[in-house]
Amino acid sequence: MPNPTEIVLCGLDGVLALIDHRLHFLRNDEGIRDWDAFYAACDDDMPNLPLIQRLNLAREEGYPVLLITGRNAAVRGPTEAWLARWNIGHDGLWMRPADSRISTARFKIEIVERHLAGRKIRRVYESAHQLDFARWITQQSIACTLFGPNQGNGAAREILDLRNIRHACGHITLYPFYGDDDHAWDDRCAQLAQNSCLLCQADALDAERRQRHAQARAAAHERGLPPLAGSDRQIAWAEGIRLSAFGAIDKVQQWVDRHAEAAQAEDPDHWQTVTQGIARATAWLEEQTDARWWIDHRQGIANHLDAGRTLLSAVAEQEGYF
């Protein structure tokens, strides 16, 4: 007999429910994120039939299946109707409260920590769209099966299969394939297998970002720039912007050095105003340690002479140095 406290957790969007047909409400060229329309269209989702089979099998073996989703609880009615229509047996359904402001990952972690403490989690099925939760689950030494994005064209919805892909990193991800272009499935599988899994890809990007940040921090330190203040994320972002700005300021300084002699001879008063303005604006920027300020002013900041001039004159004007 299975341990009665042992449970299976399963996500909904991108896991049990295949959501490709409505992702355009969130990802489109216009950059519009229409969450209401995205959730409203959930009734048309195709069910992940092979996964439903697995879950039903788990329940037959005595493992309760609990569904946990970041989907807005405002659509609980249609969601329950959809689950019933596709005969998706389950022993609980947690949906993110309509007024919740926390991320889906945080919401799911809190459910596990607060409501499932003491239960042994046998396996978690999660979408590759929810890597933060999948990573956390893996860190708790719980088995996590990741579902990659749907493959195929979706034109013929009755043709559906689940393919196991062992990625180059050694991790296995399941990909729902559907559509009538099944002759291309093997090619697509081979392609997917050549890459790392999405979790490893995200980790690699993260490591790259951290390394870039460390390099930027070291460069800033070497330059004598004070540490930035803000959240880790803001600091990492702002450090790169600030370095670009000071790269441009160096170019302005080189320009000043090149033209000093001629400009001094032509109009010493004007030249003194210019160089003083540059020096004071540079000093002002050196003291600007608010990461938010750099992020808010990132537009136009680039590591070249013109951008450096524009930035320094903007600061000089704002501070009344000219």
Ligand SMILES: [Zn+2]
């Ligand atoms: Zn991997």
